[in-house]
Amino acid sequence: MTALEGVDIDIRAGEFVSIIGPSGCGKSTLFNMLAGLIKPSAGKIYLDGGEPDSLLGKIGYMPQKDLLMPWRTVLDNVTLGLEMDGTRRRKARAQAMEELPRFGLKGFEQRWPRSLSGGMRQRAALLRTFLAGREVMLLDEPFGALDALTRQAMQEWLLELWATDRKTVVFITHDVEEAVYLSDRVHVMSGRPGRVELSLDITLPRPRSYEMTVSPEFNALKQQLLEPLHEASRKQMEEVR
Ligand SMILES: Nc1ncnc2c1ncn2[C@@H]1O[C@H](COP(=O)(O)OP(=O)(O)OP(=O)(O)O)[C@@H](O)[C@H]1O
Numbered sequence: 001m002t003a004l005e006g007v008d009i010d011i012r013a014g015e016f017v018s019i020i021g022p023s024g025c026g027k028s029t030l031f032n033m034l035a036g037l038i039k040p041s042a043g044k045i046y047l048d049g050g051e052p053d054s055l056l057g058k059i060g061y062m063p064q065k066d067l068l069m070p071w072r073t074v075l076d077n078v079t080l081g082l083e084m085d086g087t088r089r090r091k092a093r094a095q096a097m098e099e100l101p102r103f104g105l106k107g108f109e110q111r112w113p114r115s116l117s118g119g120m121r122q123r124a125a126l127l128r129t130f131l132a133g134r135e136v137m138l139l140d141e142p143f144g145a146l147d148a149l150t151r152q153a154m155q156e157w158l159l160e161l162w163a164t165d166r167k168t169v170v171f172i173t174h175d176v177e178e179a180v181y182l183s184d185r186v187h188v189m190s191g192r193p194g195r196v197e198l199s200l201d202i203t204l205p206r207p208r209s210y211e212m213t214v215s216p217e218f219n220a221l222k223q224q225l226l227e228p229l230h231e232a233s234r235k236q237m238e239e240v241r
């Protein structure tokens with residue numbers, strides 16, 4: 001099966017970029033390639049102007065499922081990336097403890113993942129990705145499973161975090177409003193095989209605020225994205241019928 005075809009995108013350092021497209025169009029496949037987990041059968045991926053032999057371990061990745069390990073406490077979950085990099089356990093823990101408040105997890109370090117709310121689980125998974133300390137972070141639908149209010153709070157929080165740390169973030173979502181609200185640029189993908197149909201600069205000023213989401217500018221951007229997205233989703237549905 002050809003999952004992707006004609007994906008040509010540039011991501012600049014420090015940018016917040018979103019990728020949106022119908023289910024099954026290859027978004028997670030693209031992330032798996034960027035993270036070095038699978039090799040593209042054609043095409044190239046450059047990082048910092050070079051073409052690394054392997055991308056494995058060079059890029060932070062929060063996969064679509066949060067994948068917290070149920071047998072590890074929150075603290076031992078979030079230090080996993082550091083430990084895999086060879087950081088001493090004690091040092092990893094100290095680093096994590098320092099970041100817990102910023103991720104709204106202070107006091108929860110000894111809890112089990114199953115006792116956390118959905119939003120907290122997502123923040124724990126984000127903290128794990130964040131602690132791994134890579135300049136580029138891939139976030140695959142991190143807020144997909146959250147209710148609208150929690151999601152909104154998490155978006156604001158993520159923007160604050162991003163404004164402070166200025167990592168490069170590549171973000172997958174199904175939600176046009178979320179994509180516009182968060183991003184510097186949004187890439188719309190077509191149905192399988194996934195292609196980039198449209199790349200749209202989000203010219204809204206920063207810092208963003210929720211009032212903006214009802215402004216005419218915001219709606220105009222949303223409209224521009226919705227059209228190719230609906231077309232892609234419609235085609236995708238036809239194909240699987
Ligand atoms: N390991 C694999 N072997 C064969 N086909 C695969 C494999 N992984 C993904 N696919 C197929 O590739 C296509 C793209 O899958 P992918 O998971 O990247 O989609 P997606 O855009 O992330 O979807 P969603 O929005 O539902 O998460 C799908 O048709 C899927 O069935």
Ligand SMILES: [Mg+2]
Pocket residue numbers: 027028029064140
């Ligand atoms: Mg996916």
